[in-house]
Amino acid sequence: MIRMKVLYYPGCSLRGNYQEFEKSTIESCRILGVELIEIPRWTCCGVNPSLATDNMMRHLGAIRSLIKAREKGLEIGSKTVVAACSMCYNVLKKVNLTLREDPDKLETVNSFLDEEPDYIPELRVVHLLTLLKELGFENIQRRIVNPLRGLRVAPYYGCVLLRPDRPKGIPIDDPVKPTIFEDLLRSLGAEPVEYPFKTECCGNYHVVFRPDIVEMRSKKIVSSAKHGGADIIVSSCPLCLYNLNRGNEALAEEERVPVIFFTQLLSLAMGGSSYLPKDLENLIMCRIRAETNR
Amino acid sequence: MNELAMKVIEISGQNVYSCYQCGCCSAGCMFTDEMDILPNQAIALIQRGDRSVLEKETPWICASCFVCTVRCPRGLDVAAIMEALREIKIRERGFNKVDLKKIEDIERLPQIAITAVAHKFTW
Numbered sequence: 001m002i003r004m005k006v007l008y009y010p011g012c013s014l015r016g017n018y019q020e021f022e023k024s025t026i027e028s029c030r031i032l033g034v035e036l037i038e039i040p041r042w043t044c045c046g047v048n049p050s051l052a053t054d055n056m057m058r059h060l061g062a063i064r065s066l067i068k069a070r071e072k073g074l075e076i077g078s079k080t081v082v083a084a085c086s087m088c089y090n091v092l093k094k095v096n097l098t099l100r101e102d103p104d105k106l107e108t109v110n111s112f113l114d115e116e117p118d119y120i121p122e123l124r125v126v127h128l129l130t131l132l133k134e135l136g137f138e139n140i141q142r143r144i145v146n147p148l149r150g151l152r153v154a155p156y157y158g159c160v161l162l163r164p165d166r167p168k169g170i171p172i173d174d175p176v177k178p179t180i181f182e183d184l185l186r187s188l189g190a191e192p193v194e195y196p197f198k199t200e201c202c203g204n205y206h207v208v209f210r211p212d213i214v215e216m217r218s219k220k221i222v223s224s225a226k227h228g229g230a231d232i233i234v235s236s237c238p239l240c241l242y243n244l245n246r247g248n249e250a251l252a253e254e255e256r257v258p259v260i261f262f263t264q265l266l267s268l269a270m271g272g273s274s275y276l277p278k279d280l281e282n283l284i285m286c287r288i289r290a291e292t293n294r
Numbered sequence: 295m296n297e298l299a300m301k302v303i304e305i306s307g308q309n310v311y312s313c314y315q316c317g318c319c320s321a322g323c324m325f326t327d328e329m330d331i332l333p334n335q336a337i338a339l340i341q342r343g344d345r346s347v348l349e350k351e352t353p354w355i356c357a358s359c360f361v362c363t364v365r366c367p368r369g370l371d372v373a374a375i376m377e378a379l380r381e382i383k384i385r386e387r388g389f390n391k392v393d394l395k396k397i398e399d400i401e402r403l404p405q406i407a408i409t410a411v412a413h414k415f416t417w
Binding site: 011012013016017018044046047048050051052053054055058085087159163164165166175176200201203204205206207208209210213216217238239242 | 304305306307324325327328355357358359360361363364371373374377378381392397403404405406407408409410411413414415
């Protein structure tokens with residue numbers, strides 16, 4: 001069994017409205033022998049990082065968390081920060097890479113933040129999917145007690161796992177033809193669904209003031225997955241999940257596809273709890289049993 | 295170089311003059327139905343120093359999904375150019391594109407959506 005400790009950045013969604021994401025993440029990692037050590041006193045990542053290159057102000061939240069992560073990392077002997085939320089991953093990754101590549105920005109930040117120790121950009125930020133890939137999907141496959149045979153799952157990548165492509169290193173896989181989600185799903189015994197909208201945008205923050213835009217986008221994405229034969233859609237972004245469900249609400253009942261976090265399937269397949277509502281878990285289990293009995 | 299282009303280049307770090315108007319950004323954009331001008335047209339206006347681009351809806355409809363950025367054959371970060379147009383407005387102190395007090399259904403919305411809106415639409 002793998003035994004390792006990594007630094008863990010939960011983010012506000014996992015602590016707020018989407019606790020099933022955190023619970024299933026922690027449970028999955030525990031089964032795999034990965035101990036998630038929470039960064040002490042982490043702060044908001046900033047969500048959508050500012051794209052202005054002349055102003056580091058909006059990156060400071062992420063930087064403060066990285067400084068604390070580095071300190072904690074020295075204590076536990078880890079330089080790897082893992083985030084399960086796509087948004088958190090994207091921001092922390094971008095900020096870390098920017099500071100690593102641009103000494104001027106690093107100096108600006110360090111001279112501004114005088115209450116904290118200087119940030120030395122030696123951490124590595126990874127998304128949970130990348131960590132799982134590094135552990136080896138074949139090792140995950142060995143731990144499956146509840147193979148998701150017959151379950152047709154549409155992986156929804158969305159934007160920020162794959163884009164932007166600068167600074168280099170943000171995309172967790174090929175930005176145009178990613179397969180990391182599919183590879184994981186296959187190791188769980190599930191059948192990944194191929195559909196053309198898996199990397200398209202759900203409308204992001206427009207859900208606040210222009211929910212019509214989000215509905216328009218999300219209906220297309222859900223319908224595309226449905227057309228591909230999906231029983232369920234998995235996501236790693238709380239905002240995508242919320243937005244796709246807004247799309248579901250705008251669709252007729254028979255056109256809908258439930259959206260859950262990928263860690264819920266991972267945990268379930270490895271014999272842990274899925275933290276799903278009962279009806280949804282029943283739907284998944286029925287699908288698997290039907291296939292197993294065939 | 296005109297003043298507007300200088301400002302956009304300063305904020306975005308992108309040389310807007312390297313755009314040759316191929317329209318790849320607009321072809322890939324999923325939100326053009328809601329925009330009043332296309333992303334490549336916005337860049338053309340910046341190149342000409344036409345400040346009317348600052349009053350267009352296009353930069354505010356851009357959802358920073360970065361499809362244009364990964365597809366631009368000139369290597370321009372088009373999303374960052376849209377951000378620069380928003381920033382020029384937002385840096386006029388007191389400018390808010392939206393009224394955060396008017397968010398409906400705030401308990402139901404994910405926290406990250408609200409934080410993102412505050413970042414992108416208010417000064």
